[in-house]
Every structure is written in C-alpha cells, then in structure tokens.
Amino acid sequence: MMNIEKTSAPRAIIGKHLTSLIEKNNKIIVIDNDLGTSTSSADVSKTYPNNFWELGIGEQSSLSAATGLALEGMLPVYVNFAIFATGTIWTQIRQAAYAKANLKIIATHPGLDAGPDGASHQATQDMALMRCIPNMNVILPLDENDVKSAISYALNNKGLYYVRVSREPVPIIYNSPEEANFDITNKVINSTGDDVALFFDGSSFEQAIAAVNLLEENNIKYHLIHVRSLKPLDTTNILEYAKKVKCIVTLENHSVIGGLGSAFAEVLSGHKDAAPLKIVGCNDTFTESGKSTELKLKYGVSAKNVLEKVREVIK
Secondary structure, X not given: OOOOOOEEOHHHHHHHHHHHHHHHOOOEEEEXXXXXXXXXXXXXXXXXXXXXXXXXXXXXXXXXXXXXXXXXXXXXXXXXXXXXXXXXXXXXXXXXXXXXXXXXXXEEXXXXXXXXXXXXXXXXXXXXXXXXXXXXXXXXXXXXXXXXXXXXXXXXXXXXXXXXXXXXXXXXXXXXXXXXXXXXXXXXEEEOOOOEEEEEOHHHHHHHHHHHHHHHHOOOOEEEEEOOEEEOOOHHHHHHHHOOOOEEEEXXXXXXXXXXXXXXXXXXXXXXXXXXXXXXXEOOOOOOOOOHHHHHHHHOOOHHHHHHHHHOOOO
16 A cells, blocks of 8 residues: 655745756746745745746736747746646747747646636646647656756756646655656556556646555556656557556546546557556536545546546456
C-alpha cells in the first residue's frame, strides 16, 4: 500500500522559485493579473519589484505584452489561474505560438482545484485548449520540487511552455528539485504487476494513490505512472505498457474530452495489439462550487471510478 506522508500545495513555491531564478537571470519578467497572492507570484515583487509586472485585470493585453517582451529578447513568465491563462487569452496564446515566442505560462488552479469558486473558475478544459496549439509544450509536474524543476526546465528550453501547477496539496515524493530532475518522459512511481497501467497527471496524484491502494485491496496488480508531459507525449513508454498489461487507465483532473485520455486514445488507436483504454476524469458537464476533493469524487476524478473502469476489463 502507498501511504501519503507529507503534502504541500505546489503553487505556493512559484514566486519564491522565480525569485531565485531572477537572481541568476535578470531578463526574467513575471506578469500578473491581480492574482499574485493566490498564485504566489507576487513574492517576486518583494525582492525584484522591477521584474514583477502587475498589469491588473487585463489578461489579453498582458499576454500580448509578454509576447512583445519575448520577441525583444526578454524571458516573460505569465502566471495566472488556469481558466484565465487558457480560455480568456486563447487567441493571444495562439498568436504567440504562431510567432514562435519564447514565452512561459504557469497556470495554477487547474481542473477542479478552484473548487469553491465554482464552474466559472474551474479549468476542466485547459489541457484540451493548450495541446491543440502548434508550437506549444504542455508539462504536468507533480509535487513542489518537481514544479521547481519543471519551471527551470521550461525557462532553460526555448519555446512556448504551459506549466500546469496544482492548487491543492500534493504528496511530496522528491526531496529536492535536483532529485526531481524534470524531463518529458513518463515516470514510474510504483509497480506491483502487469494487470493495469494507471497513468495520471500531476494534479491528480492524491486520487491516483487512493486508486492503486483500492486496486491492491482487490488483488489487482498495477504500474503507477506519472505523465510529466502531455505535449510532447512519451509515446514509447505508453506503447511499451500497452503491450504488456491487461488494461490502461488514464486519470486526469480535467474533462474526459480532449485531455490526457484523448491523447492516449490518439496514440493507441493505430495499434491492434494494445490493451483496452479506459479514461477517468471529470464528466462532460459544468460543475459547481464545493471542496475540490468532494467535487473530484462527485464528478468522476476518483479512485472508485478507476476501479469501476478496471472492472469493465478485468472481471
């Protein structure tokens, strides 16, 4: 059984980590839209006020400004809630991608993480919106140290990056960013056997742990695998497991349409010898206000749903 020993909210380290990066590279400009306290990006202003641009509630113009900075050789980092960092500025992001801008977007409160704020703030379509844009990279780090490593990775690699960061506490499995050593390959977290390969995004780690514990209680062997990058996707790893397990399950804090599961379906559709795929995520519906953990359970992002899907294949 996997136990959760320590958790933390990864979004809380964003500002401090960006501050440490600005110390080494003054070209980094952090752009905020009145949510710097919630995303923690405002921590940058305490040490480097000139590198923190508070542009008010003007998301579209802020992303345009970030693109301009990128084209002038600066390193802009736009930080906002996922709902605003995708849907609200989708046209501007598409133009930035068309221009091949060296721009980084850090999105907090993904999926159902913005629970109390209701459906208007819950970004259950953000991965779908981002992965369909050419020249876009979509990465899904796990705990706070993986997030630090992922942000550094994005800034060290040229191009447009969407970094999806959990608002809710996530179990900590890495002791440092160096141990996390972020890259875009899938990461095996735990294995007990070849019945099921459970692939999950970083913000659904708690539900993934609960799911494999439930599988274990039902004598079902598993591989628990963190998908660190949605785009590009580690297809080699996916196909490797698809040929040796009885069932593949994707678990995502996102709609069942257009996200992680859809990306896997696209990969597996061309392989006749692949294991059946079951997609676990948020139902195709608008949700409601409430605690994010309760909403995930109600709307399908749950251990119970994983077991039910597995039972459809493994009787």
